[in-house]
Amino acid sequence: MSHDDESPAPAARTRVVDAGRRFETRIATANLPVSRASTVLFGSLVEADAAGQATGRGERHATTYATAGTPGTLALADALAEVEAPGHACRAALMPSGLSAISTALLAFLSPGDHLLVSDSVYGPTRAFCDGMLARYGVRTEYYDPTIGAGIAALIRPETRIVYLESPGSYTFEIQDVPAICAEARARGVLTMIDNAWASPVFSRPFDWGVDASILPLTKYWGGHSDLLMGAVVIREELWPKLWTAVRQLGVCVGGDDAWLVLRGLRTAEVRMRAHEASALKVARWLAERPEVASVLHPALQTHPQHGLWKRDFGGSSGLFSFELRPGAFGADAGAVPRGLAALCERRRHFGIGYSWGGYESLIMPAKIGSLRTARAWQGGPLVRVHIGLEDTDDLIADLQRGFEAMRRARGEAPQD
Structure with missing residues (x-):
């Protein structure tokens, strides 16, 4: 930006505002600087007008205001598309949370009277959004059995616009035959979206499976340290204009500090996820031998019903899985929070009680x-979901051992040797 060099020396108040804003020496650093900004400046009115038109069209790196992008947020969007969709022409848009990414993606492509197919094992807040706001806007949601595979074709109607997948499913960890579902949907002109929280950014290639959009909770493994909230939608290039229009009209955006944190987390994502994977498998195999446990719901175990699909489609497994307790594990106590269940989960030294996951902690x-199943009710026993963090695995197993002993005491039984 050029200025009139013949203007008089500014007053002290002006110098305080102006000093240090034009540091032009380029210094190469390993990481991009943090971009904290709201206002974007232009050298001329013509430049500002051109930027406005390019931003409205959703051109790459075009911006007029920080809601459309800053150097840090644009760099992160580029990185997400590159990591999540290698070999595919895709773009990424950033949202302030994973749920915001889900709702923005659905609102972008649905209208009153449309029909939406959603996996019955979907993330609970996704179901709440579909049954709440989308229903009020005249969108009808139908939940399907996550093991349906190519049978999804029988549920697709003329008014069906989207099939929304999540694989593995929340809490019950069913692996869907995503390529088969996507093939049937694409043959009928129906879009597919997937919540790719569990396996991304290392262990899945959703666009190779045929999906049209991958929805990412960057809060989780991408950030990796439980210190930020962010989501993203990575979408095929031809669908970008419609998504971008929704993003701009809804005003969803993220700040530069959190974008920087996600970029930093991305650098160590693979080594962290490999560590989560190894530790979770060790704990899962230990749990499978416990007398209190009826089954362990971990797709990488050969006992998992869809282990073959997992092995075909995924490059690894993350730190999140569930285990099913045997009937009567809590004794006769049927309260809102059975004493045995509280004894198992509470006062653990290394396991916190929390809804999120994907950070360094267990x-x-x-x-x-x-209340989260309508297509096929859960028929098993009580479920407990764990996220295995980066602590020493022996410490985690010992902590769970103490939990089972506390559960037995709460039932009035002597602890096992």
Whole structure:
């Protein structure tokens, strides 16, 4: 930006505002600087007008205001598309949370009277959004059995616009035959979207499976340290204009500090996820031998019903899985929070009680899925979901061992040797 060099020396108040704003020496650093900005400046009115038109069209790196992008947020969007969709022409838009990414993506492509197919094992807040706001806007949601595969074709109607997948499913961890579902949907002109929280950014290639959009909770493994909230939608290039229009009209955007944190987390994502994977498998195999446990719902275990699909489609597994307790594990106590369940989960040294996951820390949370299934009710026993963090695995197993002993004491039984 040029200025009139013949203007008089500014007053002290002006110098305070102006000093240090034009540091032009370029210094190469390993990481991009943090971009904290709202206002974008232009050298001329012509430049501002051209930028406005390019931003409205959703051209790459075009911006007129920080809601459309800053150097840091635009760099992150480029990185997400490159990591999530290698070999595919895709763009990424950033949202302030994973749920915001879900709702923005659905609102962008649905209208009153449309029909939406959603996996019955979907993330609970997704179901709440579909049954709440989308229903009020005249969109009808139908939930399908996550094991349906190519049978999804029988549920697609003329008014069906989207099939929304999540694989593996929340709490119950069914692996869907995503390529088969996508093939049937594409043959009928129906878009497919997937919540790719569990396996991304290392262990899945959703666009190779045929999906049209991958929805990412960057809060989780991408950030990796439980210190930010962010989501994103990575979408095929031809669908970008419609998504971008929704993003701009809804005013969703993110700040430069959090974008910088996600970029930093991305650099170590693979080594962290490999560590989560190895530790989770060790804990899962230990749990499978426990007398209190009826089954372990971990797709990488050969006992998992869709282990073959997982092995075909995924490059690894993350730190999140569930285990099913045997009937009567809590004794006769049928309260809102059975004493045995509380004893298992509470006062653990290394497992916090928390709903989120994907950070460095281990978490434990009972599953309440009775109201979260309509296509096929859960027939198993009580479920407990765990996220295995980066702590020493022996410490985590010892902590769960103490939890089972506390559960037995709460039932009035002597601890096992």
